[in-house]
Amino acid sequence: MRTLFLSLAALALVLPCTLLGQGTSKSGTVAATFLEIPVGASAVAMGSAFVSVANDATSLYWNPAGSAWLTQSEVLAMHTNWIAGTRFDYASFVLPLEEFGTIGVNVTNLSMDDQKVTTVLMPEGDGEYFSAGDLAVGLSYAHRLTDRFTIGFNAKYIQETIWHESANAFALDIGTIFRTDLIGGLTIGASLSNFGTTMKMSGRDARQFGMLDATKPGTNSQIPEDIEMDSWDLPLLFQIGVSTTPLKTDNYRLTISADALHPNDDYESVNVGGEFAFEDVLFLRGGFNSLGLPDREGGLSLGFGISSAGFLSGGTIVKFDYAYRDMGRLSNINVFSLSARF
Numbered sequence: 345m346r347t348l349f350l351s352l353a354a355l356a357l358v359l360p361c362t363l364l365g366q367g368t369s370k371s372g373t374v375a376a377t378f379l380e381i382p383v384g385a386s387a388v389a390m391g392s393a394f395v396s397v398a399n400d401a402t403s404l405y406w407n408p409a410g411s412a413w414l415t416q417s418e419v420l421a422m423h424t425n426w427i428a429g430t431r432f433d434y435a436s437f438v439l440p441l442e443e444f445g446t447i448g449v450n451v452t453n454l455s456m457d458d459q460k461v462t463t464v465l466m467p468e469g470d471g472e473y474f475s476a477g478d479l480a481v482g483l484s485y486a487h488r489l490t491d492r493f494t495i496g497f498n499a500k501y502i503q504e505t506i507w508h509e510s511a512n513a514f515a516l517d518i519g520t521i522f523r524t525d526l527i528g529g530l531t532i533g534a535s536l537s538n539f540g541t542t543m544k545m546s547g548r549d550a551r552q553f554g555m556l557d558a559t560k561p562g563t564n565s566q567i568p569e570d571i572e573m574d575s576w577d578l579p580l581l582f583q584i585g586v587s588t589t590p591l592k593t594d595n596y597r598l599t600i601s602a603d604a605l606h607p608n609d610d611y612e613s614v615n616v617g618g619e620f621a622f623e624d625v626l627f628l629r630g631g632f633n634s635l636g637l638p639d640r641e642g643g644l645s646l647g648f649g650i651s652s653a654g655f656l657s658g659g660t661i662v663k664f665d666y667a668y669r670d671m672g673r674l675s676n677i678n679v680f681s682l683s684a685r686f
Contacts, residue, residue, distance in 0.1 A: 374609045375511065375543040375576035376502050378454040378478040383422055383434040385665035385681035389647025390617030391631020393601040395585035396521060396533030401436040401683060404450040404484045407519035407535040407583075408496030411438045411446045412486035416659070420683035427674045430456045438484075445487035450498070454478040461507075474507035482517075492523045502543070502578070509547035515540025515578055528590040535583050542575040580608040585615075597621045613637035617645070624653045629667070641672030647679075661685040 384402030387394035394402070398410025401420035419437045426432040436450035455477045460469035479502070486496030498517035503510060519535035550571040555563045585603035592598070600618040617631025627649035634640040647667035652660075667679040 370609045372609070373576070374579045376478065376480075376504055376513065376538075376578055377609075378432070378452070378504075379480060379502070379515075379538050380579050380581070380607075381426065381432055381454070383452070384420070385422065385647055385667040385679040386619070386627070386629065386649055388669055388677075388679045389629035389631065389645050389649075389665070389667035390601060390619055391615045391633045391643075391645050393585060393587075393603045393615040393617040393631055393633075395519075395535050395583045395603045396531045396587040397585075397599065397601050398519075398521065398533060401438045401448070401450075402434070402681075403496075404436050404438070404448050404482060404498050405434070405452075405517075407521060407533050408448075408484045408486050408498040408517055409494040409519040409521045409533070409535075410486070411448055411484065411496060412488045412494035413521070414438055414440055414446060414685075416440065416661075416685040418683060418685045420681060422679065422681040424677055424679040426454065426677065427671065428456075430454055445485055446496075448484040448486075448498075450480075450482045450484065450500075452478075452480040452482075476506040478505075479503045484517075494521045495519070502540070504543065504545075506545075507547075508549045509545045511543040511545045513541045513543045513578060528588045528592065530586060530588045533583075533585050533587075535581075537581045537583070538578040539580060540578050542577055544575045545573045546570075577608065582606045595623055597624075611637055613640075625651050627651070627665070641674055642670035642676070643672075644670040659686065 382388050382392045383405045387402055387406060394406045398407040401418040403410030417439050422434040424432050433453045436448060438446060438448040440446045458473040458475045461472040461474055462469055480500050482498045482500035484496060484498040486494060488494050496519050500515050502513045502515060515538045517535065517537045521531060521533045524530045550573065552569055552571065553566045554569055555565040555567060557563055583603050583605050585601060587599060587601035589597055589599050598620050603615045605613050614635040615633040616635065620628045629647045631645050632643045633645065634643050645667060647665065649663060649665040651663040663683045665681040669677040671677055
């Protein structure tokens, strides 16, 4: 009980972030907001409190330093039907290279069905269809600086498209993780995500024709001109988190975690979560995200995982994870992940 009390006290160190000056949320002032969608069913089920945990291939998203702790190669795929009829998918691969470090690749994709092109005169559609989607492709590297401290980087190319318009950007994620001997192996993690260039839409849909001066005789009304678009920042996010394992035996393990978030387009908030593992075969998870965030939608998340550890030969471990996330007035989300270590 004393260890559990100290663990909860350590996690409470991140809570003062919610007491910082709130100011203005700046919601809706950045581009590529699909980068803020959490990935991995295990992380989502833990309330997205995963910055210091980062113990699978989704670490390339949460904290690239976490991949340095992996001793086996891992491939992971995730799918969820996101809000407003969109689909969100994530895939990653991590390859440990012993003393050199760990490299990885990851792909994030938000897509939707094609939609009818409508006009004032043809509100039911003019026969054409348009599509919209977002894509991010990343390459990561992580290294153990000591037996307790790791650092990692994830460089990525980002693209947003709608019909004939597109915007591109480059960004970098940076993370660190430090493991201690305190309070059941207290781990401290920090990450800075989406530090990069701005995005500006361009394409043939911004091309129109006009005239320079209608009062002049012989004026050409078909002079091509482009509509100038504004540039938008990426959703920069700084996170710091702690996690610990206050209860651990040969058969089961309890992990609790908490993250404090400081985004550039919203108020500060806190995510908390926990995982109970039975013989590394069955995992039960729960959490709550966006604590302290005004006007949040939902917050509760639950989930489970099943691993083949001990059942498959050759050291290969296959794992299935599921998460349910309450989105309030929006559609509730079901997240599915499948991974394999070999």
